[in-house]
Ligand code: ADP
């Protein structure tokens with residue numbers, strides 16, 4: 184348990200991430216890294232971010248200021264500086280980041296960059312140089328806060344430093360692990376003393392994410408339920424043993440949403456703004472959505488919406504089968520997604536088989552995603568697992584009722600209409616499966632016909648805040664706990680020496 188002390192102390196934090204809204208986004212990680220630091224800053228912390236200097240980031244911003252050349256063990260890099268929301272963002276600039284199109288992890292034709300392990304090992308070495316005050320910035324953070332496998336080496340490598348800041352590692356998704364052959368690890372010259380079963384070794388490979396889990400002073404995930412689930416074999420992706428071993432050091436903090444971006448009253452991407460008192464305007468967005476996606480225009484027709492990475496995690500195959508099992512029901516479905524080619528094909532076959540019912544757009548499209556949030560009635564997330572999930576939170580905010588699996592952060596945020604009376608805000612299915620989803624869709628459509636009951640569910644969801652300030656408060660407690668743990672470890676080492 185974390186002490187709920189009155190935490191007015193200012194902490195200096197180096198926030199290390201591989202995605203950052205509004206500059207570079209493939210999923211929710213970017214939104215978290217764009218919002219949480221601002222909330223921490225509002226609370227009084229001294230925050231600097233560090234991000235790879237990707238080509239499309241450098242293209243979007245004023246020329247960044249050169250700060251230093253870092254002669255890292257893997258390769259020299261240029262450290263540059265830019266500003267976002269009044270915070271300094273350090274950009275680790277190297278041709279493997281700054282000379283490539285595509286997204287942080289893949290080329291435009293959806294192939295993972297073959298040198299991803301090397302690139303993020305290099306990035307991690309830059310994070311350590313800054314964290315250890317070896318970058319000439321005359322700044323040493325109290326905490327280095329790392330996110331996902333791309334920064335997992337940071338806590339591991341830092342554990343070898345005689346003196347170091349505290350480390351916090353946040354797991355946004357345990358399925359992406361950054362596992363590499365032992366030979367590749369050794370060829371990079373990374374420390375062999377970290378390669379053992381209590382360290383980076385994972386079934387004979389070296390695992391970057393295990394570095395974060397095993398070595399960070401504190402580990403957290405992005406919802407309380409996922410923090411428990413990952414300690415079980417079903418959700419642990421092979422890391423459950425180590426996560427159980429870390430025990431109380433592993434906790435869950437629910438993500439928030441950024442109300443300056445996700446609010447139907449001010450969202451500049453939607454044609455008709457509305458709020459809890461003008462919900463009747465929402466259906467105008469539905470008409471726009473139907474027009475834009477060439478579906479029959481009908482404000483009374485219930486519309487299911489999906490915005491998703493097309494990945495096994497998200498249950499897109501389940502969705503496809505559930506649509507085929509609900510032919511007898513009357514609804515429309517709009518899907519926006521990018522990712523797995525086979526899932527794209529399955530979705531495109533649906534549009535072919537149900538042209539007046541299903542519309543699919545493949546690609547990453549921020550503006551369309553807002554129109555789907557605003558124009559749909561029900562948002563589908565039949566996820567097999569979900570560390571937190573942001574889209575159900577955005578949907579609640581837009582008066583679009585989520586229908587989700589009872590897993591992870593979805594279980595923590597969606598309260599079923601048939602179970603929770605006045606507190607209900609959506610619909611849950613117990614297991615990720617097509618019959619369950621088809622049944623949930625039928626249940627939601629049935630409820631949709633009861634307009635007053637529907638309106639009540641919408642209003643309940645829209646009045647929930649999920650503010651980042653609340654989550655930032657918990658992160659600040661976590662930072663203090665990590666600082667305490669690091670100090671104890673330092674003291675123990677000193678006594679042993
Ligand atoms: P995950 O991070 O696992 O993909 P989340 O629900 O946490 O899932 O966050 C996904 C974020 O990415 C949301 O902001 C969602 O709107 C956005 N997103 C996902 N796919 C697309 C897409 N094809 N176009 C636009 N935004 C998308």
Ligand code: GLC
Pocket residue numbers: 210211212215355356405438569570571572573592
């Ligand atoms: C991951 C998870 C998602 C979570 C997001 C932000 O991508 O899949 O559930 O909301 O990270 O933490």
